Amino acid sequence: MTKADGLSPLDRPNSYIGRTVPRPNARRLAEGRGQYVDDIKLARLTHVAFLRSPYAHARIKRIDSTAAAKSPGVLRIVTGREMKEVCTPWVGVLSHLKGMKSAPQYPLAIDRACWQGEAVCAVVAQTRAEAEDALPLIRVEWEELIPVTDAAKAAAPGALVIHPELGDNIAFQRELAVGEPDAAFAAADVVVEETFHIGRHTGVTLEPRSILADYNRAENQLTVYHSTQAPHMMQGIFAKHLGLPETNVRVICRDVGGAFGIKVHTYPDEMAAVALAVMLGRPVKFVADRFESFVTDIHARDHVVKGRIALSKDGDIKAFEIDDLTGIGPYSVYPRTSGIEANQVVNLVGGPYKHKAYKARARVVFQNKTVMCQYRAVGHPVACAVTEGLVDLAARKLGQDPAELRRRNLIPDDAYPYTAPPGLVFEGLSHHRSLDKLLELMDYKTLRAEQAELRKRGIHRGIGLASFIEVTNPSAAFYGIGGARISAQDGCTIRLDPSGTVTCAIGVTEQGQGTEAIVAQIAATAVGVPMERVRVITGDTEVTPYGGGTWASRGAGIGGEATLQAGKALRQNVLAVAGVMLQADPGRLDIRDGKIVDADTGTERMPLEELGRVCYFRPDTLPKDVQPELMVTRHYVQKDFAFVFTNGIQASHLEVDTDTGFVKLLGHWCVEDCGTVINPQLVDEQIRGGVVQGLGAALFEQCVYDDQGQMRNANMADYLVPMAAEMPDIQVAHVITPTRSSELGAKGAGEAGTAGAPAAVMNAINDALAPLHARVAAQPFTPEIILTALGKA
Amino acid sequence: MSDHAQDVTLIVNGERVTRRVEPRQHLIDFLRHELELTGAHIGCEHGVCGACTVRVDGEIVRGCLFLAVQADGCRVDTIEGLTESGELADLQKAFVERNALQCGFCTPGMLIASAALLAQTPNASRADIRAYLSGNYCRCTGYHAIVDAVETVARARGGMGRK
Numbered sequence: 001m002t003k004a005d006g007l008s009p010l011d012r013p014n015s016y017i018g019r020t021v022p023r024p025n026a027r028r029l030a031e032g033r034g035q036y037v038d039d040i041k042l043a044r045l046t047h048v049a050f051l052r053s054p055y056a057h058a059r060i061k062r063i064d065s066t067a068a069a070k071s072p073g074v075l076r077i078v079t080g081r082e083m084k085e086v087c088t089p090w091v092g093v094l095s096h097l098k099g100m101k102s103a104p105q106y107p108l109a110i111d112r113a114c115w116q117g118e119a120v121c122a123v124v125a126q127t128r129a130e131a132e133d134a135l136p137l138i139r140v141e142w143e144e145l146i147p148v149t150d151a152a153k154a155a156a157p158g159a160l161v162i163h164p165e166l167g168d169n170i171a172f173q174r175e176l177a178v179g180e181p182d183a184a185f186a187a188a189d190v191v192v193e194e195t196f197h198i199g200r201h202t203g204v205t206l207e208p209r210s211i212l213a214d215y216n217r218a219e220n221q222l223t224v225y226h227s228t229q230a231p232h233m234m235q236g237i238f239a240k241h242l243g244l245p246e247t248n249v250r251v252i253c254r255d256v257g258g259a260f261g262i263k264v265h266t267y268p269d270e271m272a273a274v275a276l277a278v279m280l281g282r283p284v285k286f287v288a289d290r291f292e293s294f295v296t297d298i299h300a301r302d303h304v305v306k307g308r309i310a311l312s313k314d315g316d317i318k319a320f321e322i323d324d325l326t327g328i329g330p331y332s333v334y335p336r337t338s339g340i341e342a343n344q345v346v347n348l349v350g351g352p353y354k355h356k357a358y359k360a361r362a363r364v365v366f367q368n369k370t371v372m373c374q375y376r377a378v379g380h381p382v383a384c385a386v387t388e389g390l391v392d393l394a395a396r397k398l399g400q401d402p403a404e405l406r407r408r409n410l411i412p413d414d415a416y417p418y419t420a421p422p423g424l425v426f427e428g429l430s431h432h433r434s435l436d437k438l439l440e441l442m443d444y445k446t447l448r449a450e451q452a453e454l455r456k457r458g459i460h461r462g463i464g465l466a467s468f469i470e471v472t473n474p475s476a477a478f479y480g481i482g483g484a485r486i487s488a489q490d491g492c493t494i495r496l497d498p499s500g501t502v503t504c505a506i507g508v509t510e511q512g513q514g515t516e517a518i519v520a521q522i523a524a525t526a527v528g529v530p531m532e533r534v535r536v537i538t539g540d541t542e543v544t545p546y547g548g549g550t551w552a553s554r555g556a557g558i559g560g561e562a563t564l565q566a567g568k569a570l571r572q573n574v575l576a577v578a579g580v581m582l583q584a585d586p587g588r589l590d591i592r593d594g595k596i597v598d599a600d601t602g603t604e605r606m607p608l609e610e611l612g613r614v615c616y617f618r619p620d621t622l623p624k625d626v627q628p629e630l631m632v633t634r635h636y637v638q639k640d641f642a643f644v645f646t647n648g649i650q651a652s653h654l655e656v657d658t659d660t661g662f663v664k665l666l667g668h669w670c671v672e673d674c675g676t677v678i679n680p681q682l683v684d685e686q687i688r689g690g691v692v693q694g695l696g697a698a699l700f701e702q703c704v705y706d707d708q709g710q711m712r713n714a715n716m717a718d719y720l721v722p723m724a725a726e727m728p729d730i731q732v733a734h735v736i737t738p739t740r741s742s743e744l745g746a747k748g749a750g751e752a753g754t755a756g757a758p759a760a761v762m763n764a765i766n767d768a769l770a771p772l773h774a775r776v777a778a779q780p781f782t783p784e785i786i787l788t789a790l791g792k793a
Numbered sequence: 794m795s796d797h798a799q800d801v802t803l804i805v806n807g808e809r810v811t812r813r814v815e816p817r818q819h820l821i822d823f824l825r826h827e828l829e830l831t832g833a834h835i836g837c838e839h840g841v842c843g844a845c846t847v848r849v850d851g852e853i854v855r856g857c858l859f860l861a862v863q864a865d866g867c868r869v870d871t872i873e874g875l876t877e878s879g880e881l882a883d884l885q886k887a888f889v890e891r892n893a894l895q896c897g898f899c900t901p902g903m904l905i906a907s908a909a910l911l912a913q914t915p916n917a918s919r920a921d922i923r924a925y926l927s928g929n930y931c932r933c934t935g936y937h938a939i940v941d942a943v944e945t946v947a948r949a950r951g952g953m954g955r956k
Contacts, residue, residue, distance in 0.1 A: 022889050022890055022892070023889075023892065026888075026889045026892065026897070027889050028897075029894055029896075029897025029900055030897070030900050030901075030904065031832070031872065031885060032831075032832020032833070032871070032873055032876060032900075032901045033832070034832075034898070036831075036834070036898065038825075038831075038834075038835070041829075129815075129817075129818075203932075204930075204932060205896075205932060206834070206836045206842060206844055206896070206898040206899050206932050207834065207896065207898045208836075255896070255897060255898075256896060257834070257896045257897070257898030258932045258933055260932070287835075289838060290836070290837040290838055290839065511895075511896055512894070512895030512896030512897065512933050514892070514895070681891075682892060685892050685895065685934060685935075685938055688935035688937050688938065689932075689934050689935045690935075691935055692934075692935030692936065715839060715841075716837045716839065716841035716842060716930075717839065717841055721930055722936075723926075723927040723928075723929075723930060724922070724923040724926045724927050724929075724931075724936040724939070724940065725923045725924050725926075726927075727923070727935060727936050727937070729919075729937050729940075730935060753935075
């Protein structure tokens with residue numbers, strides 16, 4: 001920024017920062033003109049369907065596809081053994097997760113299937129229907145093997161080992177002890193403990209995983225249309241495992257119908273579709289159907305956590321201790337690994353509080369179920385449920401109000417920077433302001449009074465609170481230092497076009513959060529043009545600067561800062577040329593509303609289109625030594641902290657029907673602090689959507705398995721997701737503590753809702769059930785779970 | 794094309810089309826793949842999610858539970874046609890302004906279902922809206938913004954809304 005205007009870049013005249021403006025891409029979607037992968041057709045298009053293992057664990061003795069090959073429309077049938085020649089296997093480990101191990105994974109199983117749904121054979125046909133017609137004609141000779149399904153049994157000595165070459169079923173283990181926790185527990189006045197079960201659930205993106213790969217032999221060029229969150233990461237993976245130069249792989253990601261962490265992993269069937277395109281030299285499309293989605297999309301959570309908390313008799317929290325066990329399926333997912341969630345649980349338990357002692361153990365084990373990996377809010381809802389569940393139990397035992405116990409123990413707002421027991425550094429959080437704001441927003445006192453009145457009439461309402469911290473704006477400490485080729489930096493290229501419009505190309509991606517909108521807002525603000533004049537391009541490895549994509553709440557904080565710096569640089573370049581053209585001091589000029597103006601008076605000197613016309617078409621009229629640079633690129637990576645933490649608190653108000661066990665949600669509130677708010681509406685909607693994903697996990701969603709490793713509810717009729725009728729209105733408010741790690745000051749907001757909602761609901765249910773001396777700790781809190789707790793099941 | 798293929802003639806978004814279809818082909822696949830009307834989406838293929846909601850002879854149906862041959866002789870309207878006619882314009886505007894869509898995959902179905910609700914219950918309350926839209930799954934928004942947008946349109950159309 002020039003010094004003349006004396007304004008921070010965020011407060012410039014006509015700033016779009018902090019303003020609710022509609023997303024430029026929303027109307028297109030509302031008119032049905034989105035372009036999702038399944039909407040794309042290419043010449044000579046083929047479709048692939050997969051024969052999938054009906055068993056959780058079985059040897060593949062023989063595959064006979066003779067009859068299937070003759071089925072109408074079938075072009076090619078490929079087994080794992082054949083595909084191995086084209087696509088190399090991968091192993092999902094990170095070196096900074098010490099001791100982590102996994103086995104090589106192939107696009108199609110070769111000798112053995114390790115979960116129900118694993119692809120073992122691919123049929124390529126003219127249509128998807130014809131490919132599916134051929135599947136039952138493939139004869140597979142199976143030898144059923146004993147499945148290892150229960151995580152505790154898988155971890156026990158003497159368990160059947162899924163990958164014998166690994167020695168045992170432990171994929172990753174972490175232990176931590178800080179501040180003499182054993183002594184803290186021994187000296188505590190009050191210790192309470194509970195075992196929390198966090199159910200296994202999955203993302204259920206409305207658009208299933210989708211990929212369309214095309215390979216041109218003449219150019220050795222692979223083009224992949226992919227519903228993904230991380231196009232550059234996938235470019236690298238396709239190139240590496242198919243043996244292609246990275247520049248010969250282009251990943252194009254147009255509209256994505258929901259992702260939430262589901263679409264940021266390497267999926268064997270997607271790798272197979274890409275390998276088939278290379279094998280056939282023509283386009284191959286794979287769109288998972290819903291049944292395939294349930295058994296092949298990554299699952300998440302499935303933690304059993306024994307936790308306890310130590311307090312003084314006055315209610316000072318002295319220590320937390322947890323022992324977490326999670327089953328992750330037969331392979332650690334590539335390249336982010338399936339160890340991150342448990343690692344996050346260890347990092348995040350106790351996060352909002354000022355205790356000094358902490359002890360944790362996490363074990364991550366292989367089992368014959370669908371693979372598990374990072375899904376929205378990775379680890380947060382688990383850690384939050386354990387922490388906040390224990391805090392509420394302690395409050396009950398001490399006879400203290402849960403809000404007051406939190407007020408007593410939350411890290412003070414003036415204590416920052418603060419180092420938490422696991423070594424995490426918090427730059428600046430606002431737990432107390434958030435708590436105060438929440439209690440006011442929900443009218444806590446009135447709700448408590450109403451609750452007491454209704455209890456007299458046998459109506460059981462509960463109020464549950466959940467404070468949380470959230471990992472956002474990750475540095476390379478998340479993945480890069482562990483050896484994964486996942487970019488922590490992002491770039492933005494910004495260009496002034498001849499007519500005075502601005503085009504931005506950026507590495508972060510859009511899956512509906514509003515990435516493109518906030519990039520346009522920041523670019524418009526930084527350059528000084530109306531937002532309608534900004535066009536944003538995302539999701540194309542051949543066009544955008546190299547970047548990480550959108551995950552771990554990094555879009556606004558990382559991509560936004562890159563945009564701000566690029567926009568500022570472009571503005572300076574434009575003003576330098578304008579100074580020459582107008583024979584004025586560039587420092588006394590500004591760009592406002594698409595025009596060069598005098599910074600002091602705002603008087604218009606020249607529209608940007610005139611500057612564009614001269615620079616592009618009449619540069620001969622400029623002095624010989626003046627070369628306008630109307631396109632600049634700036635990159636940003638957050639290096640100050642491993643993560644820039646945010647915080648917040650949620651509250652749930654609900655009623656439990658003690659006869660049926662049904663829970664009716666009456667209200668939900670969230671106060672959170674994501675730093676600078678670029679677009680208040682988009683932030684609020686991120687929170688609301690996240691909350692409802694958390695409510696689904698708390699009340700409905702669960703991948704139900706039998707002891708043979710068969711998923712019993714792999715369809716949308718039996719796997720319940722939140723629908724409109726059961727969901728409450730959700731009130732959202734903010735406290736704003738900008739991060740100083742960037743000029744923009746924005747942190748992330750994508751995980752907050754999902755992080756805290758299940759804990760708030762659990763605490764509210766237990767608050768409702770307290771007079772009945774019943775409590776629950778196993779999500780989802782179905783009527784059966786609640787009636788069991790009440791002794792009525 | 795099998796021996797069982799049938800000719801169907803229908804009016805899609807006001808245009809008369811004739812095609813030879815397999816009896817097993819669902820209306821949604823016919824619309825998306827034969828007619829290249831990709832605005833309606835496929836989410837579950839078993840009638841739960843509502844992403845494939847279209848109109849047949851004025852009634853909303855799930856394109857994944859309806860066969861193309863069943864639509865022979867019918868009038869079919871999709872998001873493309875209803876956008877062109879302007880019938881959904883106020884709902885679409887309200888959805889965009891309220892950010893009642895994120896990824897957009899559910900949105901065409903959600904809009905068509907919302908229009909059907911307001912045709913039948915112009916003064917729909919928030920509870921009515923939530924109940925009626927419970928056949929349409931949205932993973933992104935948490936529904937609050939969608940309910941706001943539909944309520945806004947109900948009021949603006951003079952339905953006044955009810956608490």
